[in-house]
Amino acid sequence: MELEELKLLQQRVTSLRAEGKYKETIETSQELLKLGLECNDYKSVLIAHLNKAASFYCIGDMEEAFQSIDSYSEVCLQYGDDVDWLSFYNVRFLLYEFQKDYTKAKETLYRTIDIGKKIHKYNIVSNGYSNLSHLFLVEENFEQALEMANLGLEMAKLHKPKSEILETRVKLNMAKSYIGLQKFVESKRIMDEITRSNILDSFIREKSQYYDLLGMWHAKLELYQEAFDAYTNSKQLVESYNDLYLLKTIQEERIKLCDLMNDIEKGYIVQKEYIKLLEDINDRELALTALKLEVKHSIRSFEKKANTDFLTGVFNRNYLESKVSELLNQASDKQENIVCIIIDIDDFKLFNDEYGHLFGDEVIKQVCKACEDILQKDEIIGRFGGDEFVIITNGQSLEEGKNKAMQIDEAIRNIKINNGGESFSITVSMGVADNQKGKITSFQELFHLADIALYEAKNRGKNQIYV
Structure with missing residues (x-):
């Protein structure tokens, strides 16, 4: 097709x-x-x-x-x-x-x-x-x-x-x-x-x-x-x-x-x-x-749609991969630090299976909003796929990245989602990694390290941050 x-x-x-x-x-x-x-x-x-x-x-x-x-x-x-x-x-x-x-x-x-x-x-x-x-x-x-x-x-x-x-x-x-x-x-x-x-x-x-x-x-x-x-x-x-x-x-x-x-x-x-x-x-x-002027406006609208996740309004995977690789190359030249935080919603499949996909969509949107409320203007958030989000901070140390992850974790714990008279809390697992003082120059490499950390957080029982 x-x-x-x-x-x-x-x-x-x-x-x-x-x-x-x-x-x-x-x-x-x-x-x-x-x-x-x-x-x-x-x-x-x-x-x-x-x-x-x-x-x-x-x-x-x-x-x-x-x-x-x-x-x-x-x-x-x-x-x-x-x-x-x-x-x-x-x-x-x-x-x-x-x-x-x-x-x-x-x-x-x-x-x-x-x-x-x-x-x-x-x-x-x-x-x-x-x-x-x-x-x-x-x-x-x-x-x-x-x-x-x-x-x-x-x-x-x-x-x-x-x-x-x-x-x-x-x-x-x-x-x-x-x-x-x-x-x-x-x-x-x-x-x-x-x-x-x-x-x-x-x-x-x-x-x-x-x-x-x-x-x-x-x-x-x-x-x-x-x-x-x-x-x-x-x-x-x-x-x-x-x-x-x-x-x-x-x-x-x-x-x-x-x-x-x-x-x-x-x-x-x-x-x-x-x-x-x-x-x-x-x-x-x-x-x-x-x-x-009309054409430029139209192109900007099209590019925004092409780079944006339809459900949450944050950046999508394609944009994340290209933009973060660009930032990593710049950081390597300037010897700046970049931190990647991967967020994965714990037991998300259960929300979808028991309460339907519309409820699952609402969970994703609420988690995304909680993250956005914590982030600064120069920090990037994107939906990598499904219930997984990526946050990129520029110019921060690994320790500062961990602190940012803790702030996000607290904000997500405060989310209460109501469905049919029931109130639900959400927990997430997070993996945190940095670009190792400019050695890492591609999104795939940085994501891989953070993904290993996320796997360890899941393996240790979920609902936690692993650096």
Whole structure:
């Protein structure tokens, strides 16, 4: 059942992201991550981290996007294959490009190209070179941009089956490079090649890029009306898929052209459109900010549920194991003492067998509350399972840990639970151990020592503390 659930969640995560439902993608990825870790299904873990990273990128939360892709790479180092690494570099490139860290973005693309060649994925290699060409265009290094575009075209032609749009995407960069190099005849030749194929009729984004490029070409030749008309065509296409930031760039070019043509009336209309666009961008950014806050709240709620025992509200076993191991490593570096107290309710099975599980649940909750009332803010309590609790104190000696156990024992002895007119007292057995001045660095080791002490307390007749 768990494997079926994993496959369904994998499909749902991918579908939600494709539909642009980024909040739902992140929430579902959290579920997939939890289940993947529980089942040791690392493909599920990778899919969860990757889709979280891409979704955080899409809503503009770069910090969370980098954290998710870093988590992805840690898992990928142990369990990933070449395809997994390609996915990693694709997202990493987007993040670096967004930050305008073009040096790291290029490094990422070269790694993508190397893996793509290794596994003969020439479409990926072509896209890698095309993206490199784009980065060099941004830097106005037109010679290098043209070189990368030519390499991209070579790789696109190696891809089977033939993909005309793959070649067209590279050609758009080639044409732009030629414009930057003031080679207008060569640039127009490539643009004419693109239009003769009719391929753009099926790809609206690339068609809008073509008209944007055509507008640039005309503007460089001081054919301002033709440039304005080309940018207008590009604007109408971009409006259909609502890329506000690309629209902003196009409108800025149209405003410049109105000034160059000294067309005040047209300029006034475009300026009004531009102001409205800026308002739309502001509204979108406010909405994205609100969405980021909502997503973070949702994740915190999910993590709290994932780390919390449903019955008592204290930490669960999974959280205890990871958090305490982290504390033990820190304590080892600083030579600090950590004490572990294991609490086991005496004869708990009898409560369940004679008075039912609801009564047993009430016993567990009352014991947990008594413990919490004694503990300080920096002390940790978790339910390890069944009627067993673990308490962790940081910076206390073994003797101080024993005193804490005695305080807890007294609080539990004072519990009175009523059931059907009867009043019941509770006793517990406790095992206490410490990290032996930093020698112990994992929860499992520390728990094992405390568990040995607990066994001795039980063996000696229960209702006592053994250190």
